[in-house]
Amino acid sequence: MNVPLFDTSTVLEPLREELRAAVARVLDSGRFILGPQVEAFEREMASYCGARHAVGVANGTEAITIALRAMGVGPGDEVLVPSFTFYASAEAIPPTGATPVFCDVDPQTFCINAETVADALTPHTKAVIAVHLFGNVAPVAEIEALGVPVLEDAAQAAGSRAAHGRPGALGTAATFSFFPSKNLGCFGDGGMIVTDDAHLADEARVLRFHGSRDKVSYEQLGYNSRLDELQAAILRVQLPHLDDWSDGRRRGAAHYAEAGLGELVTLPRPTIGASPAWHLYVVRHPEADRLATALADAGIGCRAYYRTPVHEQPAMRAWGEGLTLPGTEEAARTHLAIPISPVLSREQAEQVVSAVRSAV
Ligand SMILES: Cc1ncc(COP(=O)(O)O)c(C=O)c1O
Structure with a gap:
């Protein structure tokens, strides 16, 4: 018998009817963008992570760009990022106007640590992206102790735990991807920013909707980057598992x-x-x-x-x-x-x- 590299379908088998019903409810509601499913999933995911706020966005790449901008990263800043990661962790930095600075990983854990970050810090470092690669958990507290804010790239680490909490509640903010093959995956693209910081969450909400609060005034250049109702409904069925x-x-x-x-x-x-x-x-x-x-x-x-x-x-x-x-x-x-x-x-x-x- 062959052994597949991963198996995302077996665990969904017993949830098929529940998933169908969730999709049907969205269809019947006629609400597809930024409605009650997204709001509920944001609450549930924030609570799961042990954080106060969550903001659903279109994918895990834009989640990083938007989170960095909400953290105040912009032109002239440097953002540290490991080079041993999925390309998107670094690709998400230049759209903020900041410069990616690559730092090394410990090959035993595949993660950055205080030592590799210290080697790459400069006076221009505005943030560090700590990638929880392969589901391992980068040591966020020891990196923060260097005096620099940490954005967790938790795209691969939904369901992981650290000694003092879950990815999503360890750094200043965290980003998730709900790409179908992820530990928690939807049936298309999806992403999320999780944070305890109300101001950061508010900024992210504005940025995901064209930089506007009210569809009348556009206060900054933003994005069209939303998690949709169908994906949120699908994720709500899966999160309890x-x-x-x-x-x-x-x-x-x-x-x-x-x-x-x-x-x-x-x-x-x-x-x-x-x-x-x-x-x-x-x-x-x-x-x-x-x-x-x-x-x-x-x-x-x-x-x-x-x-x-x-x-x-x-x-x-x-x-x-x-x-x-x-x-x-x-x-x-x-x-x-x-x-x-x-x-x-x-x-x-x-x-x-x-x-x-x-x-x-
Ligand atoms: C570590 C890491 N960061 C970022 C991303 C980007 O997520 P997405 O594909 O949802 O844009 C992924 C996954 O694809 C990833 O594995």
Whole structure:
């Protein structure tokens, strides 16, 4: 039997009728943009995260741009961002007028930390984007202790926990993506900004609607970036199950450890106090490409996500050229995502480990 890289459909099977009913209710209501579903989901997601406010936007990329602008980031500022992440974490910075400054990651956790941030700080640093990559939780408190505001990019970390709260309530603000394959995914694009800061939330609400409060006066250049009612209704059905699904992801990682995967490859290390809801389960091996070929031949889904780090991407040349980021390069060269999902069984994990054992 093949083992797929991820499985987003099995857990939705028992929710099909509820999802259909939620979609039908929106259809019958005739309200499609910024209505009661979005408002309710904003309340529910803020409460889930342990924060006061949430603002639904069109996707996780615009969530970052809007959150940065609501934090006061603009032309002349620098924003620190890891280079080992999905491209959008950095792509979202230049539209604010600020400059991306790439910082290194710890390849063991795939996250930035106080040390890598301190190396990249300058007097122009206005904010740090801490990406909770693969569901691990970047150490936000130790970065904030350097005296710089943190925006959490929690696109991959819905359902994860840190020692003192959830992603969404650790930094000044946090952003989520509800892209369908995420831990909490809708049936299209969607995103959200979560924060305790009422002023920041208010700014984000204005920015997501063309920079206007009343559709009469347009006080600043904004965006047309809203979560829609259908997606919010779909997400409301799923949110109550996120903790169970996250436990399933942790169970999958435990099956791997019990089957001896750690003797064959380097396992991802949770940051101190973190309980990651592994969005992707990413191991490291010096010959990751050879391992990938062998696993694919054995019917095991696997993928190297970020072989070329963001600072080496052509569009980032102006900000990335000539940089040396050893942790990033190590992670980029050696990482490989292997199957994980809320329903990865012990048998499937053993099959993956056995294929890894044959390959290495
Ligand atoms: C770490 C990270 N940041 C940002 C994004 C952007 O989210 P979206 O695709 O919803 O724009 C994603 C996901 O796609 C992501 O994985």
